[in-house]
Amino acid sequence: MNSFNLTYLKRHPLSFLLRLLVYLSTAATVAVVFFLIGYILWQGVPNLTMPGLFAWEYTSENQSMMPAIINTVIITVMTLAIAVPIGVFAAVYLVEYAKRGNKLVKLIRITAETLSGIPSIVYGLFGFIVFVITLGWSYTLLSGVITLSIMILPLIMRTTEEALMAVPDSYREGSFGLGAGRLRTVFRVIIPSAMPGILAGIILAIGRIVGESAALIFTAGTNPVVAQGPFYSASTLSVHMYALMTEGLHTEQAYAVAVVLLVLVILINALSGFLAKKLTSNQEG
């Protein structure tokens, strides 16, 4: 490495300039990350008024986000309950059962890629057409859950596929060699050793569900109370924040919700990163 100083500028002006641009761009990116997080925390934490914003009952006076937090948990659990088994099973089929060069497998991969590229507003509109208009459910928790399940399916499929492919073939051979069938090998050997990778994918999916708003506004609606059942309208934290912002009267509360969302995202990212690291160290070990 050359030293980055004035003599370097005189001898290699272009290289100096390029390196300057590289440093500046990286500094700008890092500055954006820290400024964004710092600004939201600095403005938002003082607005986390303890009893009011976290009251169990939502009223137009306290604008409590507690019901929205509970709804977020309900929607996350229900969405995962649908999408995780389908996504993991689909990945098992693609990695363990499908033959190479199969036309169907190609089609599955193309459609999964298409699904992951579709913007969330299009998912929201699809859910709106199917559940709210065609089935006449109106805005309900279940419409939102099914819409989100389709949305995170490609993410679960891709991360699980990667995790399954990272399992060494010797595990499979060892299991078959001991007389286990294919099914037993999948559930007793392959999935357990791919678990950290699968979990890291699930946690990423939780992050997407928690942060999603466009797909939920026209499916689960913006009702800021705890859902009584799957056929009641209920807003998650992100949708609640959207409602607070569009009303324009509750900036302080919106800041507070932003803090909660940001902290959740930081925790989710840290956990997912930790699991991914565990996966790589497992393979090395």
Add this chain to the structure above:
Amino acid sequence: MRKYSEIIMQFVFLFAACISILAVALICFFLFSEGLPAIGKIGIGNFLGGTVWKPLENQYGILPMIVGSCYVTAGAIAIGVPIGLFCAVFMAKFCPSGLYKMLKPAIDLLAGIPSIVYGFFGLMVIVPVIQQTTASPSGKGILTASIMLGIMILPTIISVSESALRAVPASYYEGALALGATHERSVFFTTLPAAKSGILAGVILGVGRAIGETMAVVMIAGNQPVIGDSILSGVRTMTANIVLEMGYATGLHREALIATAVVLFVFILIINVSFSLLKRRND
């Protein structure tokens, strides 16, 4: 007994894998069957080429929204790609490993922040800054939305470009060094051109993310359904059009909004196809 369960589970796995085909088919079917009749009723020329969007007067021209989406996406690319690319070069070729361990999670975090939080940040920080430093009266417009989207596509550009750069054989870089080129010249004139198609794939992914972004844009783009004449004028994107009016639209108005989503969907399909073509060429 065990044999039956093997066969049954094999079909269960196959069925689960086919769900994604089913989902794409359903999405296409419902969007097109609800949206295309509206395009027929309005007339494809009037719909795609019309410059007036006045649902109350039965005028449904979405050209301003198409142009608006293109403007903000182009702006996002102009801001996000150079910064993201230089940052990816830093991550792949300049970064000491100790720093990398801190930098990588920070950039991953940028990808995980919900778009509604980005929109709020844009509204509270970028909009007032634009309002004070430029002639824009509201602070909302193409420039504001471009800066916000440029930041939002950064993690996509950085991570895809970084892995493309890392996939280039080290011998390219070493060869250039051996010929007397500096570290920077070797990276920028041998490694970077070799990673070109991978980087392009990242840019296309970024375009897809920018054009489909909804909640952040609707807060800060101004949302006037007219074709803007400067980078400070307000625009409405296709996504914003849907979010703003879907809540109360009925009849032909609602169908026209779904048809807007059809146009957006076709845009996304084109982007997806070009991305997978590029990826196939890489493999």
